[in-house]
Amino acid sequence: QFEAGESRVGVVQYSHDNTQELVAMGDANIDNIGVLKQAVKNLQWIAGGTYTGEALQFTKDNLLRRFTSDKRVAIVITDGRSDTLRDPTPLNSLCDVTPVVSLGIGDIFRNPPNPDHLNDIACLSRPTRPGLSIQRDNYAELLDDTFLQNITSYVC
Incomplete structure (x- = not known):
């Protein structure tokens, strides 16, 4: 059940350098799952690169710190092809604070996710x-x- 007093849910959308957007239960204008779903639907697509490490660090600093329970997990949905040349932030940024599910989805060109990146994100x-x-x-x-x-x- 996803209600403000019982569960904590948040979504971080990201692309290239410093483009993260966060919506979460507990935000001033989000008090139930329906409002959260609408806030997620209202997020606009961000063109650019894939700075996954930076986004995971952002998630750690700005979302997970709100969720102090030890019963938490991060689900990272990604194309699995982080730009590790331009984004030096480690893909395993969440490994010390929470279990992680990395969910790699092929893109519109049918390019598969990079399994090494997914494994790093998931702390395998x-x-x-x-x-x-x-x-x-x-x-x-x-x-x-x-x-x-x-x-x-x-x-x-």
């Missing part, structure tokens, strides 16, 4: 608190009941 090389790394071909697969049940089982 860490003996403590390894996450989960998943690849899908397109966003429509995120609505599949079996997929949703598997993610829910891992998160809950």
Whole structure:
């Protein structure tokens, strides 16, 4: 159940250098899941690069610090091709603070996600608190009941 007093949910959208946008339960104008969903729908697409490491650090600093419970998880939905040449922030920025599910989705050109980037994001090389790394071909697969049940089982 996603209600302000019971669950904490937030979304960080990102692209290139310093373009992160955050909407979350608990924001001044977001007091229920319906309003949060509308706020997410209202986010505009941001053209540019993929600075995933920077976005994960932003998430750590600006979203996860709000959620002090030890019962939390980050689900990172990405094309899995971070621009690690221009963004020096490590992809494993969240590994010390929360379990991470990296969810790599192929792009409109059918390019697959980079599995090494997904594994770094999900902390798979860490003996403590390894996450989960998943690849899908397109966003429509995120609505599949079996997929949703598997993610829910891992998160809950």
